[in-house]
Amino acid sequence: MATAFAFAESRGGELRKVALETVTAARQAADASGGGEVHALLVGAPGIAARAPELGRHGADLITVVEDAALEHYSAEVFAATAAARLSAGSYRAAFFSASAQGRDLAPRVAARLGVSLACDVTGFEMRDDAVIAQHPGYTGKVMVTLRLVGSPALLSLRPGAIAPAEHSRTPRVETAKPATDPAAARVVVTELTQRAAARLDLGEARVIVSGGRGLRAPENFKLVEDLAAAIGNAAVGATRAVTDDGWRPATDQIGQTGRVVTPDLYIAVGISGAIQHLAGMRTAKTIVAINKDKDAPIFKVADYGIVGDLFEIVPRLTEEVKRARHSH
Amino acid sequence: MKIAVCIKRVPDMEARFSIAPDRKSLDQSGLKYEMGDFDGYALEVGLQLVEKQGPGELTAVSLGPDGVQEMLRKALAMGAARAVQLKADQVPVDGLAIARALAAELKEGGYDLVLFGRMATDTASGTVGPMTAELLGLPCVTAISYLEISAGKGTARRDLEGAAETSSFPLPAVLTIDEGIARPRLASLKGIMAAKKKPLEVRPAQLGEPRLFVESLALPPDRPPGRILGEGADVVPELVRLLQTEAKVL
Numbered sequence: 001m002a003t004a005f006a007f008a009e010s011r012g013g014e015l016r017k018v019a020l021e022t023v024t025a026a027r028q029a030a031d032a033s034g035g036g037e038v039h040a041l042l043v044g045a046p047g048i049a050a051r052a053p054e055l056g057r058h059g060a061d062l063i064t065v066v067e068d069a070a071l072e073h074y075s076a077e078v079f080a081a082t083a084a085a086r087l088s089a090g091s092y093r094a095a096f097f098s099a100s101a102q103g104r105d106l107a108p109r110v111a112a113r114l115g116v117s118l119a120c121d122v123t124g125f126e127m128r129d130d131a132v133i134a135q136h137p138g139y140t141g142k143v144m145v146t147l148r149l150v151g152s153p154a155l156l157s158l159r160p161g162a163i164a165p166a167e168h169s170r171t172p173r174v175e176t177a178k179p180a181t182d183p184a185a186a187r188v189v190v191t192e193l194t195q196r197a198a199a200r201l202d203l204g205e206a207r208v209i210v211s212g213g214r215g216l217r218a219p220e221n222f223k224l225v226e227d228l229a230a231a232i233g234n235a236a237v238g239a240t241r242a243v244t245d246d247g248w249r250p251a252t253d254q255i256g257q258t259g260r261v262v263t264p265d266l267y268i269a270v271g272i273s274g275a276i277q278h279l280a281g282m283r284t285a286k287t288i289v290a291i292n293k294d295k296d297a298p299i300f301k302v303a304d305y306g307i308v309g310d311l312f313e314i315v316p317r318l319t320e321e322v323k324r325a326r327h328s329h
Numbered sequence: 330m331k332i333a334v335c336i337k338r339v340p341d342m343e344a345r346f347s348i349a350p351d352r353k354s355l356d357q358s359g360l361k362y363e364m365g366d367f368d369g370y371a372l373e374v375g376l377q378l379v380e381k382q383g384p385g386e387l388t389a390v391s392l393g394p395d396g397v398q399e400m401l402r403k404a405l406a407m408g409a410a411r412a413v414q415l416k417a418d419q420v421p422v423d424g425l426a427i428a429r430a431l432a433a434e435l436k437e438g439g440y441d442l443v444l445f446g447r448m449a450t451d452t453a454s455g456t457v458g459p460m461t462a463e464l465l466g467l468p469c470v471t472a473i474s475y476l477e478i479s480a481g482k483g484t485a486r487r488d489l490e491g492a493a494e495t496s497s498f499p500l501p502a503v504l505t506i507d508e509g510i511a512r513p514r515l516a517s518l519k520g521i522m523a524a525k526k527k528p529l530e531v532r533p534a535q536l537g538e539p540r541l542f543v544e545s546l547a548l549p550p551d552r553p554p555g556r557i558l559g560e561g562a563d564v565v566p567e568l569v570r571l572l573q574t575e576a577k578v579l
Contacts (some may be wrong), residue, residue, distance in 0.1 A: 074494065076459075076469065101489040106458035106469045108424065112463035117423050119539035120454035133544060139341045141549070143355070148424065148544040169546070187468035188502075191484075192495040202490040203540070208578070232579070251474065251509055252488045256367055257342060257450060258508055265559065266578040276343050285578040287334055289568065295557065305571055306557040307564045317562040321569045 002033035007083055008042045008055055008063075009102055011074075012195070015051045017205055018098035018158070020058045020165035022241055023061065025096045025125070025158055027059030027168050032127040033093060037061040039088050040172075043079055045072040049174065055174030063174045069276025070183035073190040074102055078179045080109035085180035087114060092153035094125075094132055099157040100204070107157045118155040119147045119160065121272070123162040132156070140257050140280030160204040161263045196252075206236035208266040211255055211282070213240040213312055215271020215292060219248035224315045225270055233323045236261070240278050256281035271311050288314035291315060330478075333435055334375045334444045336404060336463070337420070338397045339451040352542045364400050364441035367446025369513035371506040375444050376408045378478060384433035385441075386410035389435060392427055392534050393420045406516035406522035412527070415534035417540070423541035426458035430534040431457065432464035445505040447472045454506065462503035470496055474509035498567070 004026035008019035015116035023040055030036040040046055040060040044067065052063040070132050083106065097107035099121040106190055110117040119125075119134040126133040138145040141252035149156070162200040168211055203209060210232070212225040222237070231237035239249040255262055267285035272278060274290070274297055282288070283302055292309050300306045307314055339358045340346075351457035364372070372389065379385045391397040391508040392415040401412035415430050421579030435443055443465070455471065462469030485504060486495045496558035516524070556566045558571070572579040 076488065078464070101487070104455050105459060108459040109463050109469075110461040111425055111456070112428060115339075115410065115541070116456075117425050118456055119541060120424070120452070120456055136452075137344055138453065138546075139340070139355075140453075142342070142346050143348075144547045144549045145422075145452075148542045148548070149540065150542075151540045154548070180483065188470055188496050188498040190494050190496045194493045194495070196491050196493075204490050207501070232501075252493075261453075266572070266576070287572070287578045288552075289572070290555075297558075300555045300557055302552050303555045303557075304553070305568055306555055307561070307568060308558065309564075310559040311560040315332040316563045316566060318568065319563050322579065325569050325573060329350055 001036040002030060003031040003090060004037045005087060005092045005095035005098045006027055006038060007062065007103070007106065008040045009100060010042065010044050010048060010149055011292060013044060013047055015054055016100070018100050018103065018160050020158065021158055021163045022096040022098055022167070022274070023055050023058040023060050024166045026094070026227050027129055027165045029094045029096070029125070029214065039064065039090065041083055042066070042310070043082060044073060045133065052172065052174050057167055057203060059168035059170060060172050061170055063172050063275045065146070065174060065176050066179055067135045068183055069137070071179065073193050074125050075183055075186045075190065076109060077186040078181055078183050079106055079178070080113060081180040082172070084111045084113040084291050096155040097155065097157040099159050100289055101247065103157050104283070105249050105252050107155055111155045114153070115153050116153060116155055117149055119149050120157050122156045123159050137284065138146055140176060140285050141261070178195065201236045203236045203238055203260050203262050206234065206264055208232050208235035209238050209262055210235055210268045210270065211238035211240065211262045211272060212243060212270045213272035224312070228268065228315055228319045231319045231326070233326070240272055269299050269303070270315055273297045274298055274302065330379055330382040330441050331439055332375045332379055332385065332444060332496045333388045333390055333438060333440045334372045335390045335431055335457070336372060336400065336446070337449045338391060338400045339365045339395055339449055342450055346566045347549065352545050353544065362396060362400070364403065365446050365449045367448060367450070367506060368499050370508060370511060371406060371444040371446045371522040371551045373403055373507050373511040373513040374476065375442070377511055378442065382478065388413060388438070390415065392417055392430055392433065398529060399546045400530055402524050403516060405529070406520040407514055408412070408520065412529045414529065414531045416437055416531050417534040418534060418551045421536060421539050422452065422543050423539035424454055425460055426474045426536040426539040427457045428460035428464055429537045433535045435461070435467055436531070441500045443467070443503045447507040449507050458503060458505035460558065465503065467501055467503050469500045469503040470498055470555045473504055476504065476510055
C-alpha cells in the first residue's frame, strides 16, 4: 500500500479543473499500488475549506486545508514551503501537481526543497515497485519520452487535460494546518491578479478550439472565428504566433511551440498554414479540421477533415450549419 | 549590474527525429543544434539590462558537451562578457541534477540577476530555473513577459490561464523569461570578432546523483494521413455530418 499526494490548485476561491485531475491521478496511483490513501493539500484565503468535499468526491481520503487571509493570491514561497512540509510529514510514494502556469512554478520548487526529482508535463504514468514510469511528449510532441523516476516521493506534474477527472466517492477527513512560512515574510509578493473577461473559456479547458491565422487578413476578421466558436458553444478561440506577434490577438492566445500546448476534442484551424511552430501546440488534438485556400498547406497533412477554399465563404457557412445542426438536436 | 544567463543547446525542432539503436537517445545524424528560443529571449533581456543599468557585465553559462561552446561563442558575440561551460558528456534529463551544477557555479558569483528561458524547447519542462533559485535561496519569478528593474527592486508580470499576475521582488533574484519582453539581437561582425578574445572557461559539471532517467524514446504514432473533403463552401454540410457521425465531436 502506498500513499499518494495531490496538490489541489485553486484561484479566486474556486478549485481549478486541474485540481480534480491531480486528485484523480493520485487516486489511480494509490489504487495501482495496493489501495493506499490519497492526501490532498488545499491552500487559499479563508473559505477555501468549502471546496474540500469536491476533492473527496474525486478520491481524496484526507484533505489538509491551509487558510490564511494573506493567501488570496498565489505565493510561490509559502505554497512551496507548505507543500514540502506536508510531503516531509508523511511517507508518500508519488506526488501530483498540474503542469498549469501555477504548477509549473510550484512543483520544481517543492522538488528542490525535498531533494527529489520531478517529471514534468506528464500525459500518463505507471507505478512500479522500484520506480514510477512517466510519459512526456518531448521535442514539441515529435518524440514520446518515457521517464523513470526513482526515490520517494516521485514528483509528477500532469499536462492539463491529459487525465480526465473521475468521481470516486469518499467521505474525506479534513484537517487544518498553518502555512509553513509566514506569508508576510515572502520576498516575492503578488501585487495584482488581473482576470481576463470571465466569459472567456480558457484554451486548456475548452473541449473545442477554433483558431485563426494570417489567412484571416485583418484582426477584425477574427469575428468569423469568434462567431463559429459561439455557435459550437463551450469553445475557445486561439491564434498562431504570426497573428499574436502582429498584435491581432493577445499573446496568451498563442497556440504552438512558444505558446500553449492544447489537446481539445476538436480543433478547427482557419487560415492557418501549419508551420512546425504551430503544429507543436495542437497536433495531439483528437480531431483536426483545416480550412485554407492553399491545398498544399502543411496543415492538411494533419487534418482529419480539410476544406480547400475561401475561408470568408466557408466559415460563415460552417457557422450556419453548426447552428442548424444544434437546433435539430 | 552583474547578470548570469543560463542557456541550453537544443536540436532544431524542424528536424525529422529518429531514435538511436539504444532506444534511449536520438539518432544524431543530421541534427543541427541551436540556442533554445526562450534562452535567446533571456539573453537579450540580460544584455539590455546591462546596457541600461550602467556598469555591469553578463556571463553566459551552459551545461553540456563541448558542442555547447559554439553557442556560448554566439552569446559572447551578442555581447556577453564571458562564458562558462559546465562540462558534461550529455545533459541529464533530471532538472535537479542540472540545477545543482548551476547553483554550485553561481553561488559565489555575486550576481544581481540570474536569468533563464521559460523552458528549453526540447524537454519543455521549465524546471531548472526555479530549482536553481531554491538551491541558491533566491527569490524567483517564472515565465515573465514584462520586467522592470529599478533601485534594487523588480516588477514582473506573468501570464496564467486567462489571467495575469503582477509581482514585486527584491534583488538578487532568479527570473525565467517568456516571450514578449525582447527579441534576441543578431551578432554584429564586430561582436563576432570580439567574441574570439573573450574568456570561455570550462569546468566539470557537479551534477550529483540523478534520480530521473530516460527509460525509452519512441516516435508517436503518425496521425492518419490528412483527408481533404473537397473545395468550397458546398462541402460544409458534409463536414458537419462527419463531425457529428464519424468523429462524434459536435
